[in-house]
Amino acid sequence: MYTLYYWPGYCSFATHVVLRWIGAEYSLNKVDYEARQSEAYKRDINPSSTVPVLVLPDGFVLSQNVAILNYLADTYPDARLGGDGTTLDRARVNRWLGYINSDVHKVFSPLLHPERVPGNAEAQEATKEIARQTLRRHFEILNSQLETNEWIAGDQRSIADPYLFVLVRWARARKLDLSGLGHLLGHYQRLAEDRAVIDAMAAEKLKHIQ
Known part of the structure; x- marks a missing residue:
């Protein structure tokens, strides 16, 4: 299962929609500004204190929306969200x-x-x-x-x-x-x-x- 760190209405919403489009199992973890500034968040989740962050099923922590969106498109090619395969x-x-x-x-x-x-x-x-x-x-x-x-x-x-x-x-x-x-x-x-x-x-x- 994926875990999406997000804040409502931020650009993380794009990742949220794609997770639904591909039919992936995921949980949501809402993190406000204060939580994103914490030492624990910077150390364990994202040193730049931003969202989205997607924790993969194997525990790998992936940040940056473009990287996350491309990862999901590549992982679920049948959804054709990264183009027609060419x-x-x-x-x-x-x-x-x-x-x-x-x-x-x-x-x-x-x-x-x-x-x-x-x-x-x-x-x-x-x-x-x-x-x-x-x-x-x-x-x-x-x-x-x-x-x-x-x-x-x-x-x-x-x-x-x-x-x-x-x-x-x-x-x-x-x-x-x-x-x-x-x-x-x-x-x-x-x-x-x-x-x-x-x-x-x-x-x-x-x-x-x-």
Whole structure:
């Protein structure tokens, strides 16, 4: 059985959904900020004090969402969440997973943690406005990709899709401008209606954000 260390609504939600998609047996271990800063967590779970962390059945402790998602895709190839089995399709999935993880996710930092933004109130607001504008450009790119693809990496769902769902959910929670991005919002809604997503949200006690 797997153990997923998570916090509700964080990017760990993507791993939670994938665990349900592949039908794996797992348990959830919710860890708040204080718990993640403890010496025991840093020593035994993750020295960077972040989630997700997935403890494998053999006891191996795996951190970093991209590594975890790829591990699950490789371990359960019949689920086809890492592409169609070809090298090119696998690269296509990782292209979008990498973009979502490296380019888009990090831009949310000033909006998710405004208390960490340096400077006076005016400088802080300027930093947050730059983040909003940058995210809008990223979401326009993602919307364009979804214009001709049902899922972000192509015609079938992949490990990148629930991660994108998480980021759009954050955007909606913070009232970012997503006007005109109908393909992106359609993707979000399809996932919101997915049984595994619904069940994962219920397990984490999350509400759907319209």
